[in-house]
Amino acid sequence: MQTGVSLPEVTFHTRVRDESIEGSNPYRWEDMTTSDFFKGKRVILFSLPGAFTPTCSTYQLPGFEKNASEFRDLGIDDIYCMSVNDSFVMNKWAQDQNLENVKVIPDGSGEFSRKIGMLVNKDNLGFGMRSWRYAAIINDGKVEAWFEEPGLADNHNEDPYGESSPENLMKHLKAS
Numbered sequence: 472m473q474t475g476v477s478l479p480e481v482t483f484h485t486r487v488r489d490e491s492i493e494g495s496n497p498y499r500w501e502d503m504t505t506s507d508f509f510k511g512k513r514v515i516l517f518s519l520p521g522a523f524t525p526t527c528s529t530y531q532l533p534g535f536e537k538n539a540s541e542f543r544d545l546g547i548d549d550i551y552c553m554s555v556n557d558s559f560v561m562n563k564w565a566q567d568q569n570l571e572n573v574k575v576i577p578d579g580s581g582e583f584s585r586k587i588g589m590l591v592n593k594d595n596l597g598f599g600m601r602s603w604r605y606a607a608i609i610n611d612g613k614v615e616a617w618f619e620e621p622g623l624a625d626n627h628n629e630d631p632y633g634e635s636s637p638e639n640l641m642k643h644l645k646a647s
Contacts, residue, residue, distance in 0.1 A: 472587050472607065476614045479586035480505045483576055486558040498562070505583070508576060509612040512548040517606035517635055518578075518589065521598060522556045522564035526632050531604075532568055534637035539572030542637075545644040547608075549574060555581040555590070555601045578602065592625040606635035608644070616643055 483505075486498040508514075517535065519527040535542075535550050542550060550573045554561060558577040565575045584590040584602040593601045603623050608616040618639060620631040633639065 472589075472605075472614050472617050472619075474614055474617065478505050478509060478609065478612050478614070479583065481578075481583040481586065483508075483583070484558060484579060485577060486562055503576075506612065508549075508551060509609050511611055513546055513608070513610045513615070514549045514551060515542060515547055515606060515640060516551045516553060516576075516609050517604075518553040518584065518602040519604050519635075520554070520593060520601045520630065522554050522560050523567070526630055527554075528564075528568065530632065531636065532570075532573060536568065536570055536573045538637050538641060541641065542644070545641075547644070551576050553578050553583065553602065555579070555584055589619075589623075591623065591627070593627075595626040595628070604630065604632060604635050606640055608640065616640075618643075 483503045485501050485503050487501045489497055489499045519531055532552055539550055552573050553576040555578050557579040561575040561577040578584050581590045581600050589603045589605055590600055591603045604620040606618040607614055618634045620634050622631055
């Protein structure tokens with residue numbers, strides 16, 4: 472992805488909490504589009520190989536959650552975490568991580584990740600198709616700044632992390 476490029480229009484199949492539904496699973500399906508998430512807002516989007524994975528759960532997601540108010544002070548309206556996982560997994564991970572500020576987006580079939588060139592095969596880890604780790608500042612649906620981990624490749628033996636870290640995005644926003 473390059474600066475100024477518009478995000479592809481994709482429909483994300485999400486599960487949202489609905490208080491009108493009784494029982495232990497008060498969620499309903501709601502389709503959301505790229506425009507629903509990104510139009511008219513300046514947001515951070517970061518994507519990672521999978522929910523519940525070590526780097527994602529220990530550093531990247533908690534770092535964005537912890538620094539959400541500082542990101543807002545720097546002009547960010549929302550922070551979205553995307554992964555090639557279904558909505559059930561993403562919602563459970565958000566619950567497990569006690570998220571209050573970061574919102575999760577399930578790219579269950581990897582359509583969004585594929586359309587932006589970030590879908591990679593991770594069969595070597597037993598994951599199948601997943602997103603390469605990246606982050607972006609998106610302004611009204613267009614890429615304002617792009618932060619991609621080095622070495623984009625199928626079955627990469629490492630999981631690089633640094634370019635897409637909350638600290639790196641914070642540094643960029645403060646310098647802008």
